[in-house]
Amino acid sequence: MKTNPEFFPMTGLATRFVNQLVQCRRLGLRVHEASEHHVLLELPYNEALIGYPDTGVLHGGVLTTLMDTASGCAVVCAIKQKFNSLEISPTLDLRVDYMKPAQPHQPIFGFAECYRLSSSVAFTRGIAYQNSIDDPIAHTVGSFMRISPEMVGDAFRQALMGDEQQA
Amino acid sequence: MSENKTQVSDVKSLVAKVTETNDFNYLLEHVPYARFIGMEVNRFGDELVFCLPAKEDNIGNPVLPALHGGVMAGFMEMSAIIQLMVFMQTSKVPKVVDFSVDYLRAGYYKDTFAECYITRQGRRVANVHINCWQTNRKQLIATARAHFLID
Numbered sequence: 001m002k003t004n005p006e007f008f009p010m011t012g013l014a015t016r017f018v019n020q021l022v023q024c025r026r027l028g029l030r031v032h033e034a035s036e037h038h039v040l041l042e043l044p045y046n047e048a049l050i051g052y053p054d055t056g057v058l059h060g061g062v063l064t065t066l067m068d069t070a071s072g073c074a075v076v077c078a079i080k081q082k083f084n085s086l087e088i089s090p091t092l093d094l095r096v097d098y099m100k101p102a103q104p105h106q107p108i109f110g111f112a113e114c115y116r117l118s119s120s121v122a123f124t125r126g127i128a129y130q131n132s133i134d135d136p137i138a139h140t141v142g143s144f145m146r147i148s149p150e151m152v153g154d155a156f157r158q159a160l161m162g163d164e165q166q167a
Numbered sequence: 168m169s170e171n172k173t174q175v176s177d178v179k180s181l182v183a184k185v186t187e188t189n190d191f192n193y194l195l196e197h198v199p200y201a202r203f204i205g206m207e208v209n210r211f212g213d214e215l216v217f218c219l220p221a222k223e224d225n226i227g228n229p230v231l232p233a234l235h236g237g238v239m240a241g242f243m244e245m246s247a248i249i250q251l252m253v254f255m256q257t258s259k260v261p262k263v264v265d266f267s268v269d270y271l272r273a274g275y276y277k278d279t280f281a282e283c284y285i286t287r288q289g290r291r292v293a294n295v296h297i298n299c300w301q302t303n304r305k306q307l308i309a310t311a312r313a314h315f316l317i318d
Contacts, residue, residue, distance in 0.1 A: 022226040023235035026203075050199040051245070052260055059200035060263045061241015068237040069227075088228065091236045095267040153230045 008033040010077045016160050017073055024069055027062065031073070032109075036081030039074040041066060041110040056104035063108065063128055064096055067140040070112035071124040075144045078114035078122065086152050086160055089122055089144035097139045106130050108137065120146050179258045186253060191215065194249060201245050204238055208249060215253065217246040219279040226276055234274040236309075239299060240266065243281050243311045247295040250283035251315060261293065261315035268311040277301055279308070286312075293317050 014034030018024045018041070027049070032040040043066045051059025068091055075089045102108055111133060112126035126140040127133055152160075185194045191208035195201040204225055207218045219225070219234075219242045227235025244266055251261045279301050287294040292314055299309040 020229055021235060022224055023238055026224045048199050048203050053197050059241060060244050060266060061200060064240040064266065065235060065237025091270050093269045097265045098263055156230050
């Protein structure tokens, strides 16, 4: 899958954010595209993540991790675009509704958008799918608390900004 | 390996064996994801307490550092599945229908515990409530409720 960074200017920021999370590196999560409206991640199939050994279906917890990361990442991007600041919003709640089991031996895509950003809470929704976003594995909704940009920490801020020279 | 496989597909005898020997970690050994995050089970009388020992791979937020919320949710979901299998002696692995987690506090980089309550058990669907804590059972770091398909 190819993405055009001009269409999705926040792909770099989202990639650096996801790569900062140890668990996400272990899962091999990859950012495909990110904008102020959305984030698209890919989770490669990995036999170490199986939750149902007789069928090879991945554990639901992996999907929750994928969608929590995608949603949190969408919030980071939305805040960066709207306020030009970096905030790492902790998850308040997350709900995952399973439509059908994922096919083994295929990657899972996680699409998330931040559809409302208020002064203290960010609201997200997302879809996990394999072949088509119209044939979802799971729907998710979440809310994230906004915390002050000072909480991010200098080292983390630097890691997130990468080469981009901005506050 | 082939021996493992026949045992896994025969969930009922697996559950029976685990109940008899009281070695609940035997069940976890068959689930790759449970090994991936490194969770354990302890039994105290009739109660099961699930444990997720501190592990660097499970960190999400590197600043605090704190567990990834998704790992916590995965741990809670796996705990609920085991609770259902053991206390309802299910013949299949329960399938998750929905999972809703509330994060109450940051889950720091240390040992994490969970306990599950089967709130309602119908013929096809069971509702489970899961509590998760670190230092003190009264200071929960997360709660979750979930529905599972059973039979």
